Amino acid sequence: MTSLVVLPVLIPLCAAAVMLILRSPMWQRVLSFVALLSSLAVAIAVLVEVWTDDEILVTRLGGWPGSFAISMVADRLAAVLVVVALGVTSTVLIFAIGQRSRDEQSPFYHPVYMVMTAGIVQAFLAGDLFNLFVAFEILLMASYVLLTLEGTREQIRSGTTYVVLNVIESLVLVVAVGLIFGATGTVNFAELPARLAELPDGVRNGLQLLLLVAFGIKAAVFPLFFWLPDSYPTAPSSASAVFAGLLTKVGVYCLIRVQTLLFPGEMRGLVLVVGALTMLVGVIGAISQQDMKRILSFHIVSQIGYMVFGLGIGGTAAIAATIFYLIHHIPVKTSLFLVEGIIERDSGSSSLASVSGLARRSPMLAMLFLVPALSLAGLPPLSGFLAKFAIVRAGLDDGHYVVVTVALVVSLLTLVSMVKIWVGAFWGEPSNDRDISQANILLASPSMSVATGMMVALSIAIAIGAGPLYEFAGDAARQVLDVGGYVVGVRGS
Amino acid sequence: MKMRSSAILSELVDRWLTKVATLIAVYVTFRGHNAPGGGFAGGLLLGAAFVLQFLAGDEPSIRRRPIRNPEMLLGVGLLAAFGTTLAPLIAGGSPLESYIWKLDVPVIGEVKFVSSTLFDLGVFAVVVAVVLMILRALGTEGAGVSAHRGRAASRDQGGAPR
Amino acid sequence: MSVWEFAVIAVLFGVGAYMVTERSLTRIALGVGVLGNGVNVVIITAGSNTGEAPILGRTGDLTDPLPQALVLTAIVIGFALLTFLMTLAWRNWTLTHDDEVEDDVEDRMIASRAERMDKSGDQPHHEDVVP
Numbered sequence: 136m137t138s139l140v141v142l143p144v145l146i147p148l149c150a151a152a153v154m155l156i157l158r159s160p161m162w163q164r165v166l167s168f169v170a171l172l173s174s175l176a177v178a179i180a181v182l183v184e185v186w187t188d189d190e191i192l193v194t195r196l197g198g199w200p201g202s203f204a205i206s207m208v209a210d211r212l213a214a215v216l217v218v219v220a221l222g223v224t225s226t227v228l229i230f231a232i233g234q235r236s237r238d239e240q241s242p243f244y245h246p247v248y249m250v251m252t253a254g255i256v257q258a259f260l261a262g263d264l265f266n267l268f269v270a271f272e273i274l275l276m277a278s279y280v281l282l283t284l285e286g287t288r289e290q291i292r293s294g295t296t297y298v299v300l301n302v303i304e305s306l307v308l309v310v311a312v313g314l315i316f317g318a319t320g321t322v323n324f325a326e327l328p329a330r331l332a333e334l335p336d337g338v339r340n341g342l343q344l345l346l347l348v349a350f351g352i353k354a355a356v357f358p359l360f361f362w363l364p365d366s367y368p369t370a371p372s373s374a375s376a377v378f379a380g381l382l383t384k385v386g387v388y389c390l391i392r393v394q395t396l397l398f399p400g401e402m403r404g405l406v407l408v409v410g411a412l413t414m415l416v417g418v419i420g421a422i423s424q425q426d427m428k429r430i431l432s433f434h435i436v437s438q439i440g441y442m443v444f445g446l447g448i449g450g451t452a453a454i455a456a457t458i459f460y461l462i463h464h465i466p467v468k469t470s471l472f473l474v475e476g477i478i479e480r481d482s483g484s485s486s487l488a489s490v491s492g493l494a495r496r497s498p499m500l501a502m503l504f505l506v507p508a509l510s511l512a513g514l515p516p517l518s519g520f521l522a523k524f525a526i527v528r529a530g531l532d533d534g535h536y537v538v539v540t541v542a543l544v545v546s547l548l549t550l551v552s553m554v555k556i557w558v559g560a561f562w563g564e565p566s567n568d569r570d571i572s573q574a575n576i577l578l579a580s581p582s583m584s585v586a587t588g589m590m591v592a593l594s595i596a597i598a599i600g601a602g603p604l605y606e607f608a609g610d611a612a613r614q615v616l617d618v619g620g621y622v623v624g625v626r627g628s
Numbered sequence: 629m630k631m632r633s634s635a636i637l638s639e640l641v642d643r644w645l646t647k648v649a650t651l652i653a654v655y656v657t658f659r660g661h662n663a664p665g666g667g668f669a670g671g672l673l674l675g676a677a678f679v680l681q682f683l684a685g686d687e688p689s690i691r692r693r694p695i696r697n698p699e700m701l702l703g704v705g706l707l708a709a710f711g712t713t714l715a716p717l718i719a720g721g722s723p724l725e726s727y728i729w730k731l732d733v734p735v736i737g738e739v740k741f742v743s744s745t746l747f748d749l750g751v752f753a754v755v756v757a758v759v760l761m762i763l764r765a766l767g768t769e770g771a772g773v774s775a776h777r778g779r780a781a782s783r784d785q786g787g788a789p790r
Numbered sequence: 791m792s793v794w795e796f797a798v799i800a801v802l803f804g805v806g807a808y809m810v811t812e813r814s815l816t817r818i819a820l821g822v823g824v825l826g827n828g829v830n831v832v833i834i835t836a837g838s839n840t841g842e843a844p845i846l847g848r849t850g851d852l853t854d855p856l857p858q859a860l861v862l863t864a865i866v867i868g869f870a871l872l873t874f875l876m877t878l879a880w881r882n883w884t885l886t887h888d889d890e891v892e893d894d895v896e897d898r899m900i901a902s903r904a905e906r907m908d909k910s911g912d913q914p915h916h917e918d919v920v921p
Contacts (some may be wrong), residue, residue, distance in 0.1 A: 141723045142711075149710045155703025179863055198722035203894055242699070265860055272867045279874055288885045295815060295878055295891050302822050303810070313829070316857060317836030394814050662846045668866070762873055766880055 139181050140194040140207045142180040143174040143217055144257045151249035161528055163245040164232055170249060171228060174256070175221040182214040186607070189614075191624030193262065204488045206262035208324065208625055211611035212458060213259045216388060219406060219465050220259065222593070223380050224252045226586045230473055231373035234480060237285055239373070244284060251277030251377070258385045262625060264312045264322040267389065271308065271353070275301050281374040282366065289369050297366035311345035318342065323622035327397055328618050343398045347406075350393060353384025356443055357412040360436045362421060366429035366483070367435070370382030372476025372575035375428065379435050380469030382463055387442050391457065395615050400449050407447030414440030414545040423551045427475050429558065431468075434511060435525045437463055437545060444542060445526045448533050456525035459605055462599050463518040467507045470590035477583055478560065487556065494567030499577055501561050503584075506591050508557070510598070512550035518598040525605065552568040641684040649677030657752050658745070667748035671755025678756075682763055698760040705753025712747040802828030815882060815889040818874035825870035830861045886906045 150170030154163045185192055192214075195204030209217070228248065231239050254274025261267040279301075283294035316322050318338055319330035331339060348359070355363040363383070367375045393408065417437025424430045442464070445457030477500065478493065479485045494501040510519035523546060530539040577584040597604060614620065653674040660666030716725040726744035733739050802824055809821025837857030842848050844855040879889045 137725060138717050141717075145710060145723070147716055149707065149714065152703050152706035152710055155699050155706065158699065183860075195722055196724045198716075198725040201726075259905050265863070269863060269867075276867075276870060276874070283881075284877065286881055291882050291885060292891075295882070297873075298875060298878065299810070299818055299822070302875070305867075305871075306822075306825055310832055313833030313836050313857070313860065315834070316860070366802060583822075623832075663842075664845060668862075758870075765877060766873075 137176055137182075138194050140192050140260060141196070142177045142207045143181075143221065144207070144253050144260065145169050146174045146177070147249040147253040147256070147469040149292060151246040151253070154246045154249070157486075158242045160240065160242075163242070167245045168225070171221060171225040171252065175225060178214070178217045178221050178256075181209050182218050182534070183210050184465035185209055185214045186610075191614075191621065193601060193625050193627060204451055205266055206323070206325075206625060207260045207266075208262035209260055210621065210624070211614050212388075212391070212606070214382075214554045215458075215462065215607070215611065216259045216523065217256050219462055219513070220255050221252070221382055222227045222256070223465055223469050223590070224248070224377060225584065226589050226593075227373055227377050227380075227473070229467065229589075230376070231371075233477065233580045234371075234373055235580075236371050236373065241284055242574065243280065247277045247284075249530035251281065255381055255385060259388060260361070261289075262324055264315060264324070264327070268305070268308050268312055270463060272305060274382065274385065275305070276379060278374075280418075282370045282378075286375075295368040296362055300352065303350055308349035309350070309577060311342060311349055314628075315342050323625075324396060328399075328405035328622060329396060339398065340402070343393065343401060346393045346397070347390070350386050350389040351409070352386075353383070354390055354439055354443070355383050355413075355436050357409050357416055360413065360417070361438075362433040363436060364424075364429055367432045368426065369392065372472060372479055376469045376472035379431065379472050380465045380616060381433055383439055384465055385591065387439060387446075387461060390443065390446060391454070391615065394446050394449070395454065396618055396621060399616070400617060404449050405447075405451050406443060406539055407535065410440050410442075410444030411436065411442055411445050411470065411541045412440070415541055418545045418548040418552065422555070424552075425487050427478070427487060427490075427508075428472075430542075430556060431471050431475060434549065434552070435468060437549065438468070438511070440545070441523065441526055441542065444538055445529065447538075448526075448529050448535060449469055450529065451609065451612050451616060452527065452532065452535065455605070455609040456522065456529050458611050458615075459525055459608040460522040462604065462608070463510075463522045463594065464595065466590050466593040467510050467519060470503070470507045470587055470594060471511065473583070473587040473590055474500065474507070474525040477577070477580070477587060478581070490560045491563040492561070494561035496565050497577055498511065499584075503587050503591050504561065505557070507594055508553040509550075510594055513546045513552050515600060518594055518601065521598065521601045521605070579582050637684050641681050646681055648679050649673055649680075653752075657748060659753065661742055661745065664788070667751030668755055670748075671752040671759075674752075674756050675759030678759055678763065682767055694710045698757040701753050702757035702761070705755075705757060708750030708753065709747050710750075712743060712750065715743070718749055795831065798836070799828055799831050802831060814891050815875065815879040815891055818891065819879060820871055822875060823868065824870050826864070828871075829866055830868075833857050833861050833864070 140387060147170050147381035150166050157163070157377040158168070181192060193209045196206070197204060220423060231244075241262070251274050252271075254270050254277055258267060258274060261270050279294065279298050282297060283290045313323060315327070315331075318334055319327060321327060321330060334342075352362075353360040367378055371379060390406075392617075394400070394403075414437050417433050417435070421430045421433035421437060424433060442457050442460050445453045445460060462537055475485055482490045484490060506517065510517035513519045513523040523542070527539050527542055528540065636645075636696055653670040655670075657667050657670030658665075658666040660669065670734060712726075713724050716783070717723055721727075724747075726747075729741045730745075731739045731741060806821045806823075806825030806828055809817050809824060812818055812821065836858055837860070838854045839851075840855045841851035842856075844852045883889050
């Protein structure tokens with residue numbers, strides 16, 4: 136049973152290997168689906184197991200005992216994120232195939248996509264710091280390729296910034312890993328908490344700062360976010376949807392682990408301030424933009440701020456709210472980018488100046504945009520409202536009135552910039568050069584629309600099932616905060 | 629194919645160095661279980677031989693190599709590596725666990741075979757394939773420029789980083 | 791950890807950091823390579839004692855093999871990254887015939903707006919900002 140944990144990583148990797156041998160596009164697509172869906176099935180089995188029994192599933196590679204082995208660890212938080220990640224990657228795959236874009240035709244698109252999925256899943260399941268670093272490298276390397284697969288000038292330009300920035304991030308991370316190993320003699324998550332606690336304060340703070348900077352670049356928090364709004368918009372829509380939905384969230388997940396497992400509750404003030412600034416700067420950037428993809432990219436930054444804010448508050452309620460926010464935000468952001476992809480396919484541009492009147496042409500598309508957009512802004516009764524409400528309440532309980540005010544203002548500004556997209560792209564008269572009766576946007580590519588619909592449905596489902604889900608987030612938060620339980624669970628003493 | 633002035637050099641490299649390097653590479657790969665070596669080092673040795681051959685001025689020889697299709701080699705290598713990770717699960721062990729078989733071969737004597745050798749061979753294939761792909765993508769003039777820009781270039785980039 | 795190891799690390803980091811701030815992608819790639827080596831030296835010096843090579847059959851005071859395994863992994867990853875950066879530089883060169891890293895869209899927008907403001911001397915309109 137415990138060996139299940141390794142399968143969601145291995146299946147996509149094996150599929151990628153087979154795809155390199157069988158290079159027919161048809162087989163590659165079929166294999167991608169089979170691989171992702173079977174991984175998803177395994178991941179759901181793992182989630183059920185972890186949810187019902189209050190235990191942590193551990194796979195030790197090579198059958199080595201205890202903390203000698205490289206271990207893959209699935210606790211509640213990791214298991215649920217793996218399920219969400221695989222759900223999102225499968226849905227986006229439907230979208231990508233329906234899009235028939237140039238990069239999907241490349242014989243390397245599907246293998247690389249599989250490798251990226253495996254990297255994301257491995258990052259959630261990594262049981263030691265170095266394995267986490269390797270997982271990051273796998274998913275980053277795949278994302279570099281996906282970002283620049285078409286090799287256009289614009290992609291190369293933004294890809295360069297993205298790659299160099301992330302390489303620097305990796306170097307910071309690997310220095311942190313090396314120094315932590317030097318200071319404690321281990322990189323295993325189960326051994327680290329006790330050993331880190333013995334270190335002098337100065338060394339501990341330094342190591343924590345290094346980790347925060349490394350994961351902060353990845354998560355795109357305030358002073359380190361500048362690479363994101365520049366590089367994501369140039370990626371093909373399907374790739375940028377996965378990047379936007381998942382890659383930054385892997386960074387947030389790692390920040391959660393740093394703040395709860397390795398250095399519980401330290402430097403909260405710093406994290407809190409960074410969270411507030413991230414929210415504010417992201418949304419202000421979004422308001423000044425005129426291009427849909429760039430607006431949405433800046434919103435990623437701003438939304439990350441909420442999660443960092445929750446992390447900065449600390450405590451079970453706040454961590455639970457952060458986890459709920461994380462789960463809700465992945466499908467919402469992904470579906471916004473997917474809608475943008477449909478629009479871009481139709482009108483050939485994502486600039487607000489050149490798109491208009493979509494609501495009249497396709498009311499359904501307008502709905503598909505409106506639901507996640509309002510959810511992002513935090514309007515009731517959508518999932519975004521519940522997530523923001525939980526975080527704000529945790530903030531008020533803890534007395535962080537200034538940051539809570541910032542959060543509310545940012546929520547309002549988010550609504551303003553969503554309204555801007557709405558007014559610019561959906562209202563008004565359709566462009567004259569198109570025959571309205573013929574151009575049914577959603578039917579032009581059914582699988583793209585279905586994929587987008589599935590994502591939106593998922594975010595609505597999160598709103599409907601918010602009660603049980605929030606309870607689950609609470610359980611996950613309690614487990615995450617229980618360092619002793621994690622150590623015992625992983626060591627399997 | 630145009631002949632270059634460095635024909636003698638490339639002839640020598642091709643006839644002697646490549647073969648010797650291949651032998652050493654195989655030796656290093658197989659001794660790697662308990663001694664220094666292994667699939668990665670062996671693959672790099674063979675890859676270095678290919679690079680040397682390429683630098684000797686025999687550019688088209690990359691296309692003449694027995695392995696015309698590095699993607700295939702890459703896939704086979706990855707599959708061998710991931711397969712040896714996966715296989716112990718089916719046998720009820722932990723992923724990546726290795727098994728040892730001892731065989732009595734008539735002439736040679738006792739042969740010890742460790743299942744992780746397959747993993748090493750996979751790594752070997754991957755490294756060689758990556759070197760070949762790098763040579764093809766970056767070493768040949770004009771690949772990806774102008775006419776077949778889109779497709780060829782995206783292939784090259786897709787292949788390079790692994 | 792001796793002063794010399796510190797010195798090596800400092801030089802590698804210094805050279806690498808300087809090269810990464812260059813404008814040419816080839817130099818950035820080389821800088822990343824140098825920085826990566828600096829990082830590897832950090833792991834080795836911070837993480838391991840000096841002693842015999844940790845090979846089966848040797849006895850005595852063996853070094854800890856784990857940092858070496860970590861560094862080997864880091865070297866492989868660094869190699870792949872360097873290749874990818876080189877590929878990007880090469881691709882950039884085939885497209886534009888230089889390997890300069892260009893400014894990002896935001897920078898260029900601000901620059902062009904500043905230029906316009908200099909010329910016309912009044913506030914730019916909202917629509918002017920469209921790239």
